[in-house]
Amino acid sequence: MTTTGTIPIQEVSLKNLRVACSSCSLRELCLPLGLSSEEMIQLETLISQRTRIKKGEQLYSAGDPMSSLYAVRLGFFKMSVVSEDGREQVTGFQMAGELLGMDAISSDSHTCSAIALEDSEVCEIPFTELEQLSRNIPSLQHNFYKVLSREIVRDHGVMMLLGNMKAEERLAAFLINLSQRFALRGYSSKNFILRMTREEIGSYLGLKLETISRSFSKFQDQGFIRVSNKEVEITDLPALKAILSGCPEK
Amino acid sequence: MTTTGTIPIQEVSLKNLRVACSSCSLRELCLPLGLSSEEMIQLETLISQRTRIKKGEQLYSAGDPMSSLYAVRLGFFKMSVVSEDGREQVTGFQMAGELLGMDAISSDSHTCSAIALEDSEVCEIPFTELEQLSRNIPSLQHNFYKVLSREIVRDHGVMMLLGNMKAEERLAAFLINLSQRFALRGYSSKNFILRMTREEIGSYLGLKLETISRSFSKFQDQGFIRVSNKEVEITDLPALKAILSGCPEK
DNA sequence: GGTTCCCATTGATACGGATCAAGCGCCAAC
DNA sequence: GTTGGCGCTTGATCCGTATCAATGGGAACC
Numbered sequence: 165m166t167t168t169g170t171i172p173i174q175e176v177s178l179k180n181l182r183v184a185c186s187s188c189s190l191r192e193l194c195l196p197l198g199l200s201s202e203e204m205i206q207l208e209t210l211i212s213q214r215t216r217i218k219k220g221e222q223l224y225s226a227g228d229p230m231s232s233l234y235a236v237r238l239g240f241f242k243m244s245v246v247s248e249d250g251r252e253q254v255t256g257f258q259m260a261g262e263l264l265g266m267d268a269i270s271s272d273s274h275t276c277s278a279i280a281l282e283d284s285e286v287c288e289i290p291f292t293e294l295e296q297l298s299r300n301i302p303s304l305q306h307n308f309y310k311v312l313s314r315e316i317v318r319d320h321g322v323m324m325l326l327g328n329m330k331a332e333e334r335l336a337a338f339l340i341n342l343s344q345r346f347a348l349r350g351y352s353s354k355n356f357i358l359r360m361t362r363e364e365i366g367s368y369l370g371l372k373l374e375t376i377s378r379s380f381s382k383f384q385d386q387g388f389i390r391v392s393n394k395e396v397e398i399t400d401l402p403a404l405k406a407i408l409s410g411c412p413e414k
Numbered sequence: 415m416t417t418t419g420t421i422p423i424q425e426v427s428l429k430n431l432r433v434a435c436s437s438c439s440l441r442e443l444c445l446p447l448g449l450s451s452e453e454m455i456q457l458e459t460l461i462s463q464r465t466r467i468k469k470g471e472q473l474y475s476a477g478d479p480m481s482s483l484y485a486v487r488l489g490f491f492k493m494s495v496v497s498e499d500g501r502e503q504v505t506g507f508q509m510a511g512e513l514l515g516m517d518a519i520s521s522d523s524h525t526c527s528a529i530a531l532e533d534s535e536v537c538e539i540p541f542t543e544l545e546q547l548s549r550n551i552p553s554l555q556h557n558f559y560k561v562l563s564r565e566i567v568r569d570h571g572v573m574m575l576l577g578n579m580k581a582e583e584r585l586a587a588f589l590i591n592l593s594q595r596f597a598l599r600g601y602s603s604k605n606f607i608l609r610m611t612r613e614e615i616g617s618y619l620g621l622k623l624e625t626i627s628r629s630f631s632k633f634q635d636q637g638f639i640r641v642s643n644k645e646v647e648i649t650d651l652p653a654l655k656a657i658l659s660g661c662p663e664k
Numbered sequence: 665g666g667t668t669c670c671c672a673t674t675g676a677t678a679c680g681g682a683t684c685a686a687g688c689g690c691c692a693a694c
Numbered sequence: 695g696t697t698g699g700c701g702c703t704t705g706a707t708c709c710g711t712a713t714c715a716a717t718g719g720g721a722a723c724c
Contacts, residue, residue: 248659266562270561295552312562312563313520316517316562316566321495
């Protein structure tokens with residue numbers, strides 16, 4: 165609807181439509197959190213454009229020079245790194261309101277690739293200008309530090325998962341995490357569509373796709389979830405959570 | 415030598431001794447990187463004190479409120495998180511010039527515990543004041559963003575290791591990483607002392623202590639390293655690196 | 665100097681998940 | 695409507711690491 169470029173609308177309204185954090189439903193999840201409306205306007209002027217990314221397309225890939233961060237406005241992304249010998253590791257799945265590209269600050273070039281798993285839209289945030297603006301808006305600066313820190317905490321959680329948990333615990337943790345994030349965004353926490361393949365889930369969780377498939381089947385047999393291809397329904401959330409608590413019985 | 419508090423020296427010289435980034439051998443690794451000498455002095459005034467932590471003591475633990483970050487001035491730390499059901503995951507080992515506590519920014523309280531693995535010394539950096547100062551010193555702000563981002567990149571590397579690599583690959587990667595970090599600090603990259611136990615290495619690498627021990631022995635049998643308790647000598651670095659490159663032969 | 669405790673090594677065995685393999689269902693292209 | 699390909703499921707087997715167990719050695723404490 166509020167596409168960029170192709171339709172020749174007059175500039176003013178285009179600018180208006182382009183980016184408006186203040187009217188964005190994600191402002192409570194995203195960078196603008198807690199900013200005054202005046203500060204939010206300053207942030208808006210900085211965001212040069214929204215970009216649409218079709219399912220399967222790359223927003224950027226490892227090695228690309230970094231000039232902007234991206235806030236997911238709509239859709240779903242997969243982030244992955246590749247080792248020198250070609251092994252891929254999915255490092256995360258990002259949805260609306262989450263920031264992409266923070267890994268790239270350290271070296272001015274991206275270390276991950278970002279691939280859209282469904283038709284998506286991102287707000288492009290030029291990094292140098294964000295740095296500058298954050299010097300004038302303390303709460304923006306603070307928010308951004310928090311976002312970076314939260315990513316570190318999340319990564320530690322994944323390490324815990326990869327280092328200590330068994331296959332079914334990992335998958336349970338993954339489903340619970342997705343469920344909570346959907347809920348935060350106003351979607352159902354019980355019914356959702358998996359945008360990624362079993363293989364991508366496996367890569368994220370340090371498992372093979374067959375193991376993911378088997379664990380899904382087992383959860384279904386136990387009556388915890390119903391799965392049909394990419395559709396998931398969580399029918400017994402407490403049971404899923406119990407798996408995580410290292411419940412003694414299998 | 416430059417202890418804090420106990421010895422009643424006159425204030426001026428104490429202040430001088432307390433913290434002097436400008437004369438600190440770590441200034442090229444730590445936050446002050448690239449700051450002018452004038453800016454460095456501003457940073458120094460902010461760092462309230464140096465603290466000594468004895469081997470085995472905790473600098474902070476998960477749940478503690480966070481008011482400061484810490485720069486390791488001397489020594490060696492282990493960072494770990496604990497899951498609700500009590501499983502411990504070591505998330506990293508930090509040495510001189512590295513920053514501790516960045517995970518705590520997101521929630522104003524620590525999510526990790528930091529334990530000294532040898533007698534250590536840290537510079538305490540009050541976070542609110544660092545935020546303030548970084549608004550006035552762009553290169554300080556930029557450095558700090560980079561430090562946070564670098565931590566995210568490091569974490570992604572650990573995910574790759576935990577998600578994709580076999581036991582011996584993980585240990586090889588660990589040894590190479592330690593070796594490089596010692597070299598950066600002017601220590602030998604070939605001979606060093608492991609400050610952590612086999613169990614702590616195992617927790618970091620997602621393996622059990624027996625597996626660490628066996629892999630050490632195997633590397634030694636193959637002539638890649640010499641190990642004696644905590645002492646390690648790397649005798650064939652290229653061979654260790656070859657293990658990482660997924661070399662076909664075992 | 666001896667005792668104790670913790671850490672490390674090594675062996676035997678068990679088990680979880682990887683790997684190999686076959687078959688199915690769905691969607692897109694023709 | 696048919697064909698091909700990709701993603702998913704399920705079974706059989708294998709392999710790597712965990713687990714269990716016994717022993718050894720070094721450092722700290724008495």
